[in-house]
Amino acid sequence: MLATLLIAVLGFIVIAGVGFALFSPAGADAKTLKRAQVIAGGAEAREAVRRRPGVTAQEQRRKQILRTLKEQDRQSKKARLSLEARLKQAGLSMKVSTFWMLSAALAAVVLLLVLVLGRSPLIAIGLAFAAGLGAPRWVVGFLGAKRIKKFTEAFPDAMDIVVRGIKSGLPVHDSLRVIGKEAPEPLASQFNRLVESIGMGMTIDQALEKMYDEMPTPEVRFFAIVLAIQAKTGGNLAEALGNLSTVIRSRKLMREKVKALSAEAVASAAIIGSLPPAVALLIFVTSPDYMAPLFNDPRGHILLMIGGFWMTLGVLSMRKMINFKL
Template identity: 60%
Template sequence: MVSILAAVLAFVAVAGFGFVLVGQSPGQARAARRTQAMLGRETREAKARRGGSNVQDQRRKQILESLKEQDRAQRKASLSVKARLQQAGLGTTVRTFWIISAGLGIAVFLLTVTLGQPAYLALGLGFAAGLGLPRWTVSIMAARRIKKFVEAFPDAMDIIVRGIKSGLPVNDSLRVIGAEAPEPLAAEFRYLTENTGMGVSIDQAIDRMYERMPAQEVRFFGIVLAIQQKTGGNLAEALGNLSTVIRARKLMREKIKALSGEAVASAFIIGSLPPAVVVMISLMAPEYMAPLFVDPRGRLILLGGVLLMALGIWVMRRMISFKI
């Protein structure tokens, strides 16, 4: 009996010691379960927050991708012949433009053949005159017109701001710009007021203006009006800030133009030096330069030189051009 009692006591002692080391009281067990539940809830909340942030990131990426797609589509549409003619302010249709281009190309081809030049040279000049020269001319006219529009655009914002502060509606302020602003700003705002008067929303009307005038200032103007319509706020203050930003962009462009003037002058000198040397040598020693124009190998060398010079001028122009 003594040995059995000693064994039971030893077992109880060992079990109690083990329970002290690893065991828990009922209160401690409940506390542990609550702690585990809270940790589990916090883990689920953290996962939910991560999931929400992931959803927001995905939405943000989708919005950015959609904006990039819209920008590419609008840029592609603005490079079409019809858009270029509208940007240049020409009332010529696309069909008339292509007829004029074809007539010009045929005339240059026949003139080159009449002067006794080879057929491939006449074909190349005719192709360049028919396809390249009219588009280049229209592009230059469009760029000049857009530049005039952008230079006068901050003044239009100031007119709208003064009109709103004096109690005029936005549409009346737009009509004032169409009546008193210089061209081409007045014409574009007249189109804008005509579209809104026919029931077109202001967003769609500004999108049409952007097609005719693909300038970032027009897009900023549309964004400001869209935000004001959806969220409200002080439109005069927003347009005043937009006018300040546009003027700051113009100042930055002028500063960059001044800083890159040396590079522009260098490109002009380097580009005009070879033709000037050819003309001078042709006047001083015509027999020395004659093989360059008569011999087929000389013509090939001349063509290669022209292509390389054009490539070099294009590279230098790309190096000194900045987008703001």
């Protein structure tokens, strides 16, 4: 009995000693070592410990600002891609409902015309879909791009007018009014709206943001940033706008240079994209019976649809490859 109790006590002591040796001293030594390093590290170690939360907070603020800017940019792009914004960019005053009504009327006219000509209902539906949904939006996009291009080309001259007005003693608001009177369209109408918005009580930042919704160009964004920075920090506004005018003209020269360098690729893409439809049209004109199964047989309709799909995909891919944005 005594031997059993002695063995139990010795076993407990051995187990407790092993556990104490494996866990407690190492952890205590590690904590003690860290504390000693912090204490013995002097001012540098204490400064590092003190700075660590500050750096983390700064990184968090930076990430939050980046997330906010990305969200604002995403919402701005979504708003600019809406049909209402594209109608404004094209200079059309019609409502979105009116646009859809005209598109539906065009689709109905094309559908009836193709059916009257005796073509397949499948072809009639496809052409009506393209005429009602594709053609009007393409026209709006074309008009918008043309109008934005004219605005961008005349924008440096507007900056020069503001610079000369400021140097001669005119306020910025009066210089903007001069642009609305003297500049060509569409620059004049946009700056007239800008002056009217400021006169109605908007801040110049809000008025420029409204202008950017109708003319989503980097030049307008640069102009808004320059005015915002000058309003907050001060400085020579004439010099800042003069530098902006130089930058915008340099961007224009760069675009022209890129256009010249990519002219061969653009011509190649145009030839490759137009070659299959041109060959099909020539064969249809010279040998109508050879092409007749494509238009009379349902299997030919399926082949035409597949060919049109792949041609569209190829044209869009080539357009993506030769479309350079600066």
